Amino acid sequence: MKRLGKSDLWVSPVSFGCMSLGENVTVYTDLLRKAADAGINYFDTADLYNKGLNELYVGEALKPIRKDIIIATKVGNQWRPDGSGWDWNPSKAYILKHVDQSLKRLKTDYIDLYQLHGGTIDDPIDEIIEAFDRIKEQGKIRWYGISSIRPNVILEYIERSDIVSVMTQYSLFDHRPEEAMLDLLRAHDVGVICRGAVAQGLLIGKEADSYLQYTDGEVARAAKAVAKVAVELERTPLAVALAYVWGHPAVATVALGVRTTAQLDEAIDTLRDVEPLPAGRRAFLRQSVRSFHYEAHR
Template sequence: MRYKTLGNSGLQVSEIGFGCMSLGTDYATNRTLLYSALDQGITFFDTADLYQRGANETTVGKAFKGHRKDVVLATKVGNVWRPDGSGWDWAPTKAYVLQAVEESLKRLETEYIDLYQLHGGTLDDPLDELIEAFELLKQQGRIRAYGISSIRPNVVREYVERANLASVMMQYSLLDRRPEESCLSLLQEHQIGVLARGSFAQGLLVGKASKEYLSYPKEVVDSAAAAVRRVAQANARTAVEVAARFVLHHPAVSSAILGIRTEEQLAEAVALAEAPPLTAQEMQLLQQALPPNTYEQHR
């Protein structure tokens, strides 16, 4: 397993991160899987207070209670469940962040959160107020670093300009190269780590039935998946390895956050972590398989 420093935070994160949202509801199974991931070198675990109405944080916290110093725990804030359970609402206020962090700390059974992330965001939010909340939590030692989870370039630029971000989590894959247009270079320039999610494009790059994706028609999706297969077959790689290594090839990316729910998926993640980076020729074959897409909104 390779490890990288997350932006300017000093946090060392495994190149493959464990996306805990994919965990099921059986605690014993989850605990075994989380321990197995840690034993095999994955140290970065990402959750959110939104997942399973907080139960996901509880699972992760309970599992790692005796191994706190061995893991980097990331969680997210900003969405609040409605009392009737019908959905959630966006609550981008300083007061809510300061309230919600206490609940996350309890569920995670820890005195501090390594990376606390705003779970979304728009230009209509009180950005300065939210930044004040995160900076206060850093000063108090409740969190070690903070970031945002956003695919909106205009929001990312505002936070880069105003805040001391450690990271930005964003969707990035061969079928979603929108971050390449401006975000990745901007974040790299400011030493802000990128946490990539959606590396497999809903599984379309690794064997799931083809369909339209973002602005791409089915035929282009097929072309991308075929390119991944060709590179994999020609170089004794797996499709999972090729798709994830495409994302990790960009120097701005600190970690690829993969949804892991089974031992088989964990084994694939660990195997790709040990695999060599893609060559320049392999990258060229993938990039030429389809035209890169760009952001149509939130520019």
């Protein structure tokens, strides 16, 4: 377990990303409870996912063990009345209203970590912070953070708010956070919740395809490097991909999207070996991809 930034939340190195739980009650309940029984204690969802149904599923499945687990959800994306899509709405009024709806769906009196689900530099940041501070004072949430890949937005919240976490995309392929952001977050005691660590499966066996600025050939070369290190260390490619991001001390947990028992079993197996990669192997992996930097939102 690792403490999530300056909070009192101690999170498992692998966490359950509840994005696509499906409609089968028995299946998703079994998956969530099996994860908790295996030592995964952090469950991350959002009011956006499946129009709020994912929150409902998580709340129903985990209610019997609520005191033993950490529930995180997100706010800021508003579904259109006709269901055709969603719009960004980070207003203070929206946050204050929708935290109550999330609490109801999650069947809990409090949310452990409430996150702004995105963000732009043009948002009413002071009002957003006021909203999060108010609902924290009211006891509706314990801590708050943001989910963002934009350095300029993250910096504003580091300097102006009491965030304890940033959920951001980070992997061998998308190593942009290494440029400066991870060290900055570490220096301010803000924990990183990593998403996208396996790059949509491309690092762990999925057929090579283009990804971000990489060609399919470059993707294949990096995946081959991950497989080579896995053989050398007698680990799975998943364990190696996760160990790469665990290698930075700012990273508290890696959120994996889990939809099947097989995926969960493999995630659970990585809990037995969460050691960072030896420096030489980590450098070998890093050299298998081109340097990649943020070009916008700086």
